[in-house]
Amino acid sequence: MNAERPATPQGTAMPVRSDAQRNAARVLAAARRAVAANGLDVSYHEIAREAGVGVGTVYRRYPERDQLMAVVLSDILTELIDTAHQALDCDDAWDGFSTLFSGLALRTAQNAGLSGSLDQHGGPAVAQQRHELLDLTRRVVERAQVQGRLRRDLTWQDVLRLTGAPAVQGCVLGLELDPANGHHVVLTVLLDGLRTG
Template sequence: MNKERPATPQGAAMPVRADAQRNAARVLAAARRAVASTGLDVSYHEIAREAGVGVGTVYRRYPERDQLMAAVLRDILTELISTAHQALGCDDAWEGFSSLFTDLALYTAQNAGLSGSLDQHGGPAVAQQRHELLDLTRQVIERAQDQGRLRRDLPWKEVLRLTGAPATQGCVLGLEPDPAHGHHLALTVLLDGLRTD
């Protein structure tokens, strides 16, 4: 005799199956990689192929493209906000600053084109996260300046803009940039130029 499955209380959320949770994580990770390499116009078919799932799985999870873009942006911003909080918790203000600066530079290089789309594609939730990250970044920069570890002649916004410099390396006099070393070298030079000691 088959036992009836207990009824879900009215208004209670249905439990998410473990495989569905795994698929959701795979889709989001694949979307991040695909958007970073292809841009915002990446197709659901490309994301599904990257995730190793059927395209229907992507559509069920994110029926609207803006939902997918918002999820990608929220995921990235959540990581950066966590890094910023850790940076503020460092006893050594320079160590905290350089850690956040490096992560922001890597984010910019790996996600070219996304920064200008934060509010347009993310909606209020992403806009709120962006403003939170900006405020935390300002605190990290000004803390390092107050401790005399970071040069004070640059406003915090100008310091932040420098995180995009390594990503803008292009061909100079016919010499192509070296992707293996160019970004790391530019980042090292930038940090050395910002440090006061």
């Protein structure tokens, strides 16, 4: 994302200092990591600490909290929308479906921010992206079902709900579980169960 360019009295754009550009990139990257780990209620102090900058730097770049959350969520949704388009472009509907399902499942497992209310935190632009992703997901699921590659006894909403399964992690009955390995195992089992034949 480009840093804002302040206008000079003559109305021409002044070049943005390279350290300001670096700080802006660090703040956004840190915000993504912090939201992934802690959800959408993460504080500016946590983001600043993660970025290695003062909290004032975060406030100067994003005076309103909703601005920063919208940028973070839009970044994530843009990646998932791109994955969904790639899935629709696959000749084999199953390959496309498994690509999108895996992307959604792993992103959800790795990002606590996706479990929050995206419309509430992201504003109209994020709400539009969320609806676009949902529509693309429906199309990917239905295409795989039409080609006979995906079970027909599930709705696309059921399939979407299953993408949250690999997010279960931590401790079960006192046994510490390895999240990375757990995501892979659960994802493999889910895909095996969804595929026809």
